[in-house]
Amino acid sequence: MSTPVRTRFAPSPTGYLHIGGARTALFAWAYARHHGGKFVLRIEDTDVERSTPEAVHVIIEGMKWLGLEHDEGPFYQMQRMERYKEVLGEMLAAGTAYHCYTQPDELEVIREAQRARGEKPRYDGRWRPEAGKTLPTAPAGVQPVVRFKNPADGVVAWDDLVKGRIEIANAELDDLVIARADGTPTYNFCVVVDDWDMGITQVIRGDDHVNNTPRQINILKALGAPVPQYAHLSMILGDDGLKLSKRRNSVAVTDFDAAGYLPEAFVNYLARLGWSHGDDEIFSREQFVEWFDLDHITPSAAQFNTEKLRWLNAHYIKLTEPAVLAADTAKRLAARGVNLAGGPDLAAVVALYRERVATLVELADSVEPYYLQVQPSAELAAQHLTEAAQAALLVLAGKLATAAWDKAALSAVIKECCMELGLKMPQLAIPLRVKLLGVAQTPAIDAVLEVLGREAVLARLK
Known part of the structure; x- marks a missing residue:
């Protein structure tokens, strides 16, 4: 019997829910829904200085707007510190992690020397325990960090569900700090314990995390934990072809709500950013869940196109x-x-x-x-509300005062007025629009009159 699918969305609450995060959440949600699995929301709030309750609220509200309901959570990493410390203790006891007393200034000296020799700057393993190796004496009064004892040889490999086979030599990875000197665990370690404890089967996330994956796989293996499948989504470029940036683009989901996009249209558009189902452009959320898989995600960058989103939104507005x-x-x-x-x-x-x-x-x-009591601009008034036009509108007002108030009757009155005064339809209809609504273009003028009502129309004409 196959393992039930469990995906997660794990934002850091240091700001809004942005387009890239929203797409990650959508794909993780859709994958879980497609397979009848569970979608977990986890808040990675270990960056205490930058994480805020307001950001958590904005993220959760953004997901509600998108209709991405989670099955479990939200779980907060800061509330799981005891669990992380428990696992750290087990790793120290098992020898898969060790205390390192190297200070930041010492690390910088080591790295400078490595750069001078043309080597990749990295921790040199001086506190790494090895058979037959004598370790330095622990300096008094210095609180050590905890480092993961990364395998020294071989490769770490995985079949990425988007990018294909990826292999990294363990020799390229140094021994990662998994707990700081004050005892707080680091990001990569917390993620591993969370994915393990929460039974995550597929990790769907942005490709800015690709470099974290080999380290996380090695820690999972050291813990004897199952390794999930990984799918790394390519970045999203803006209309200008450059990486989306807060400075240049509207990238927060809340911006699109404020700008008047329907969540159905936005979800439909997000779904097509890097994923496709043949040539289908327009589909419901239910259809998307039915079709969604990870086989049709493109590994190349997706480009955001505001005009395409506007076109899709217009389509959904027509249907609402x-x-x-x-x-x-x-x-x-x-x-x-x-x-x-x-x-x-x-x-x-x-x-x-x-x-x-x-x-x-x-x-x-x-x-x-x-x-509103509208006043047309001076330019529109000068162009369309001439003395002749004003006189024609007074004649029309007299006829409208007693006309039946439905589109057909109103259309007949306007045509009758044009015939009497020797005017073409635009010569009366455009001044009428400007006088009533302060604009030169509206839907059919008889329909406008009908919804405005006799009282409002006559009051505005006077």
Whole structure:
């Protein structure tokens, strides 16, 4: 019987949930869901100076927005210190780890000498216990670090589920510090104990962790623990072809929520960053889980394309019920201080625009004038609200005062007015739009009049 799949997402709470982290979480979540396994959330908060509760909150809220619910956790590394110290003690007793009294300034001298000889700078193993080797006397009053006794020869190898076979000579790896002088365990050691204790079967993470993997495999083997499969995802490049950067790009998941992207569209887009299912571009979360595997992840860098995301978001907005869009629009307008009371039915207004916008912010921008006393810009007024246009609008207002208030009747009134005054439709419709909403382009003018309502239309025309 095969081992049940268990994946994990293990962010450090030193900032927001960024695009790369969100994609890692999505792939780990989807892999667990596809195989009927468990998805574990672990918070790697051992960087005490930079980790904050606010960052934890932002990460968890970002995952909620994406719909990536975890089955177990969140587990916090800082709450597992006793367990790490227990394993450290076992390794020291077994001889797979040892105390090292070399001080930072001594290490720098060693490395400088190695550089001068053209060698790779590294710890020289002076405190590493070996058969027949006499160790130096431990200096008084010095707290030692704990180092892992890395195998001296052979290779550490794994079949990466994205990158293929990777082999590293053990001679290339020095003896890693696994606990600092104050007794706190280091990142690579905590990760190993966590993956072991939590029964993680597949470690799906960014390829910035590839260099950690051989060290972690060796520690797992020293503990007699099962070694999970590893899948290292390539980096994501920005629109400019450069690595995503906080300085140049919107990279936080919360930024995309604020910018008006639907989580369904964002998840669909993230799924296609480095993974594919034939030529399929648009698919539901359920379809993605059904299709997802690690065989179709490309090992080359994926490129983020904002225009593609906007196109996908526009598609999802078109499919979303007006009532759902109206609820989101109401929140966005409330945040701007726009009072919807006494205005037209919001869902009806939203329905006019949902096929014309690419983001929920654009939707709120389009809808906002229906709830404000708008004043067209001086430029628009000068261009479209001429004396002749104003006179024509007064004639139209008189007819609208008694017209039946539905699209067909309103369309007939506008056409009748154009015939009477010898105007082409744009000569009346564009000034009407500018007068009512302060813009020259809107959906069909009869539909706009219908949702605004007679009272609001006549008040604005006067």
